[in-house]
Amino acid sequence: MAKKSFTLMVIPDHDAPVKRYTIQRSFLTQVGMGLMLVVGxxxxxSVHYFQVAADASENRILREENLTLRSQLKSVRERIEHIGSxxxxxxxxxxxxxxxxxxxxxxxxxxxxxxxPEAGTTAPATDTQFTQLTSTETPKALMGRLDRLSAEAxxxxxxxxxxxxxxxxQKSLLASTPSIWPARGWVTSDFGSRLDPYTADxxxxxxxxxxxxxxxxxxxxxxxxxxxxxxxxxxxxxxxxDHGYGIKTRYGHLxxxxxxxxxxxxxxxxxxxxxxxxxxxxxxxHYEVRVNGIGQNxxxxxxxx
Amino acid sequence: xxxPHPWASHSIPGVSSTAxxxxxxxxxxISAGLTDVGRKRNHNEDxxxxxxxxxxxxxxxxxxxxxxxxxxxxxxxxxxxxEMRRAREGKDNPFLSVPNLQDSPIPEALRTAVERAxxxxxxxxxxxxxxxxxxxxxxxxVVRDEHAFFAHVGDSRAYLIRGDLIQQISEDHSLxxxxxxxxxxxxxxxxxxxxxNIITRSVGFEEEVQVDVMGLVSExxxxxxxxxxxxxxxxxxxxxxxxxxxxRTFEExxxxxxxxxxxxxxxxxITVIVVRVEA
Numbered sequence: 001m002a003k004k005s006f007t008l009m010v011i012p013d014h015d016a017p018v019k020r021y022t023i024q025r026s027f028l029t030q031v032g033m034g035l036m037l038v039v040g041x042x043x044x045x046s047v048h049y050f051q052v053a054a055d056a057s058e059n060r061i062l063r064e065e066n067l068t069l070r071s072q073l074k075s076v077r078e079r080i081e082h083i084g085s086x087x088x089x090x091x092x093x094x095x096x097x098x099x100x101x102x103x104x105x106x107x108x109x110x111x112x113x114x115x116x117p118e119a120g121t122t123a124p125a126t127d128t129q130f131t132q133l134t135s136t137e138t139p140k141a142l143m144g145r146l147d148r149l150s151a152e153a154x155x156x157x158x159x160x161x162x163x164x165x166x167x168x169x170q171k172s173l174l175a176s177t178p179s180i181w182p183a184r185g186w187v188t189s190d191f192g193s194r195l196d197p198y199t200a201d202x203x204x205x206x207x208x209x210x211x212x213x214x215x216x217x218x219x220x221x222x223x224x225x226x227x228x229x230x231x232x233x234x235x236x237x238x239x240x241x242d243h244g245y246g247i248k249t250r251y252g253h254l255x256x257x258x259x260x261x262x263x264x265x266x267x268x269x270x271x272x273x274x275x276x277x278x279x280x281x282x283x284x285x286h287y288e289v290r291v292n293g294i295g296q297n298x299x300x301x302x303x304x305x
Numbered sequence: 306x307x308x309p310h311p312w313a314s315h316s317i318p319g320v321s322s323t324a325x326x327x328x329x330x331x332x333x334x335i336s337a338g339l340t341d342v343g344r345k346r347n348h349n350e351d352x353x354x355x356x357x358x359x360x361x362x363x364x365x366x367x368x369x370x371x372x373x374x375x376x377x378x379x380x381x382x383x384x385x386x387x388e389m390r391r392a393r394e395g396k397d398n399p400f401l402s403v404p405n406l407q408d409s410p411i412p413e414a415l416r417t418a419v420e421r422a423x424x425x426x427x428x429x430x431x432x433x434x435x436x437x438x439x440x441x442x443x444x445x446x447v448v449r450d451e452h453a454f455f456a457h458v459g460d461s462r463a464y465l466i467r468g469d470l471i472q473q474i475s476e477d478h479s480l481x482x483x484x485x486x487x488x489x490x491x492x493x494x495x496x497x498x499x500x501x502n503i504i505t506r507s508v509g510f511e512e513e514v515q516v517d518v519m520g521l522v523s524e525x526x527x528x529x530x531x532x533x534x535x536x537x538x539x540x541x542x543x544x545x546x547x548x549x550x551x552x553r554t555f556e557e558x559x560x561x562x563x564x565x566x567x568x569x570x571x572x573x574x575i576t577v578i579v580v581r582v583e584a
Binding site for chain 2: 227262
């Protein structure tokens with residue numbers, strides 16, 4: 001079998017022996033294949049390199065975008081919480097208005113999901129992009145909450161529209177409802193059964209005691225006519241205001257009375273000063289609300305927080 | 306209209322109009338009072354007192370037995386007058402002028418006088434079996450300077466009439482008023498209640514009684530009206546106000562109110578005293 005081979009001769013210019021190299025053909029083939037493999041690998045590597053480089057630059061953009069989205073999500077969550085607490089306040093206000101108007105609301109009896117922020121959702125997110133989701137709240141849960149909030153808001157809207165329609169007919173009743181605190185101070189004894197401070201017997205306390213310094217201003221909680229201003233047994237100096245619609249308020253233990261029977265008063269008017277007259281153990285205002293002669297819890301009527 | 310009941314003889318029957326006499330009183334007072342048996346009863350158990358010298362006015366509505374009611378109300382007005390006069394002569398004269406309403410000793414003097422009346426009636430009832438169980442309501446008024454004081458037991462009433470306002474000063478010690486306060490009945494239902502003549506406190510039924518006292522600063526033109534339930538049950542507050550305001554003369558006010566109550570049926574004895582504070 002003929003040997004397939006090449007002879008490579010190297011002939012120097014000077015008088016040096018000619019060098020001859022005999023190369024097998026198969027060897028050449030091997031070398032050629034090896035070269036091709038190397039080139040192929042090089043091309044592949046460079047292609048991969050460029051791909052990775054491209055990914056890296058895209059990753060930077062994504063990272064920034066991710067951070068932005070994360071902070072947006074955080075602010076959305078905060079806003080939802082804010083809306084939730086606002087709706088809560090609106091609902092409490094709505095309930096008070098209803099107590100005042102004695103309007104019933106059958107829908108209120110339906111159970112509603114919590115609108116308060118759940119534990120953990122308010123933890124502040126750190127600023128690295130590798131942070132795990134800091135809250136247990138996934139966007140999916142947020143969506144659920146949003147749905148609940150929007151249902152609640154819709155119901156509030158209906159409720160308030162109904163109230164507004166009612167109040168349009170009842171402007172003067174609203175002005176007559178004792179809806180603000182008559183004095184600023186500590187409530188030391190609420191409406192209801194309590195131990196008598198003199199005899200320690202359990203007795204019904206027909207009003208609310210607001211402890212305040214001697215001379216502290218007492219304000220009319222709504223419009224009305226003063227029907228009594230004077231001394232009355234254990235009440236000491238007492239003012240009685242008739243607000244119409246069967247509503248009367250009484251203010252006991254006053255040190256000073258600035259209005260007299262027959263005077264008209266407006267909501268917020270300074271009418272008297274806190275004192276310690278009558279059957280009293282220290283300066284305070286004894287405040288009563290009576291509807292058709294029946295003592296009611298004054299808190300039911302106060303709309304202020 | 307019948308004559309004033311003989312038991313009221315101690316008090317001044319008919320119309321009385323006297324200016325306040327005491328030098329310390331800056332405001333002049335005029336008063337008028339009248340009592341009537343009404344249309345349904347055959348004797349009058351009410352008594353009243355007009356003492357313009359003390360500026361003390363009392364209406365008492367007696368109850369219990371054939372003779373008891375009139376006796377109890379008569380003892381009440383007599384004892385209160387006597388006790389107030391005695392207090393004035395004593396060393397702690399409550400009639401001395403004080404600047405502040407709450408510093409005045411008059412409410413306590415008035416309370417003491419009603420308590421003494423209670424004991425006097427109770428003692429009299431113990432001594433005479435025919436009078437057993439008698440008692441009376443008391444509504445009393447003392448006007449002193451610009452202050453007016455009330456002592457009150459039972460369902461006789463004191464009203465203040467000032468301009469457009471008529472206000473009941475006393476709170477009835479009656480079963481229906483307790484029911485109203487407890488939310489069991491409405492004031493409208495109370496007017497037609499079978500139990501509206503039941504009182505929860507009375508002077509002389511027991512040895513002691515809890516007396517409500519009130520006081521207020523009066524204004525020129527104020528009218529104080531004391532009456533028994535014979536008037537209050539027959540007329541709305543608004544009607545009383547209109548009658549007082551529209552009367553031609555102040556002296557005829559009691560007569561006009563009594564006539565009004567009699568036209569409505571005169572279910573009970575009717576007694577009215579009106580006292581006006583002049584400028």
